[in-house]
Amino acid sequence: MGGETDIINVEIVVPNQTRYLSLIGNIAEQVAKTLDVYTGDRDALAYHLNLVLTEAMVNAIQHAAPGDANETVRVCMRIRDKDLRIYVYDHGQGFDLNAVPPPNLDALNERGRGIFFMRTFMDWVSYRKADNGNVLEMYKRLA
Amino acid sequence: MNISTENRNGRTILSLKEERLDAHNSGELKDYILKLLEDGHTRLVIDLSGVRFIDSSGLGALLSGYKNASLRSGSFVLAGLQPRVQSMFELTRLHRVFDIYPSLGEVPSSN
Numbered sequence: 001m002g003g004e005t006d007i008i009n010v011e012i013v014v015p016n017q018t019r020y021l022s023l024i025g026n027i028a029e030q031v032a033k034t035l036d037v038y039t040g041d042r043d044a045l046a047y048h049l050n051l052v053l054t055e056a057m058v059n060a061i062q063h064a065a066p067g068d069a070n071e072t073v074r075v076c077m078r079i080r081d082k083d084l085r086i087y088v089y090d091h092g093q094g095f096d097l098n099a100v101p102p103p104n105l106d107a108l109n110e111r112g113r114g115i116f117f118m119r120t121f122m123d124w125v126s127y128r129k130a131d132n133g134n135v136l137e138m139y140k141r142l143a
Numbered sequence: 144m145n146i147s148t149e150n151r152n153g154r155t156i157l158s159l160k161e162e163r164l165d166a167h168n169s170g171e172l173k174d175y176i177l178k179l180l181e182d183g184h185t186r187l188v189i190d191l192s193g194v195r196f197i198d199s200s201g202l203g204a205l206l207s208g209y210k211n212a213s214l215r216s217g218s219f220v221l222a223g224l225q226p227r228v229q230s231m232f233e234l235t236r237l238h239r240v241f242d243i244y245p246s247l248g249e250v251p252s253s254n
Contacts, residue, residue, distance in 0.1 A: 018166045019167055022162075022163055022165070025163070025165075025196070047196070050196060054166070054198045055198060055199060058166040058198070058200065103235075105235055105236045106236065108206055108209075108210060108240065109203075109206075110203035110204075110206050110207050111199070111203055113199035113202060114198070114199040116235075117198075
């Protein structure tokens with residue numbers, strides 16, 4: 001029905017282990033596929049959200065306290081109408097996102113494409129101190 | 144990581160039996176490829192037809208294989224990329240680095 005406000009809030013907390021990447025990524029895909037408000041290619045959006053969440057969670061795992069079995073990563077997806085926000089929280093030392101340069105795609109480096117993917121598929125990405133740690137926030141207008 | 148390996152037409156074919164090639168299993172793939180190269184299997188084909196999702200670390204593992212095969216004057220060929228996986232190679236321009244064939248059947252025999 002038209003005129004109604006679509007609100008979806010998803011919050012997931014998982015151990016900071018890479019074996020949970022597929023769980024988080026698959027949830028993001030399923031959420032994307034329900035977004036009637038998105039007029040573009042929803043299957044492509046599903047892949048891209050899977051990818052940016054996978055990259056953001058790997059980032060959080062790498063920056064969290066290594067080897068701490070009790071450490072967790074918290075992921076939130078918030079959709080209100082055409083505004084999609086993703087938050088990924090970690091408890092690590094953090095890093096300066098603005099100091100991460102665009103990758104040199106002609107160099108055959110094995111690393112350095114994760115933040116490039118986030119910046120490519122989302123409208124903006126930020127990383128800041130929050131809640132005894134850090135939060136990586138990504139925003140996309142679903143137009 | 145679930146990988147099947149077979150030798151065919153002078154090449155060693157690795158078929159990845161995983162839907163995702165990501166930071167959880169890419170390290171294992173990288174090590175597996177390196178071990179094959181060290182054991183003298185220097186003409187490798189990676190069959191990606193079963194992989195529907197790849198992230199930056201998956202691309203990195205394949206790049207590692209490519210570079211290590213090149214160091215040994217070997218070959219490193221990709222086959223069977225699904226469209227969205229192919230698009231990740233194009234976005235990162237890696238499709239210009241790798242030899243990519245639409246399917247295993249189209250990979251030429253090794254001389």
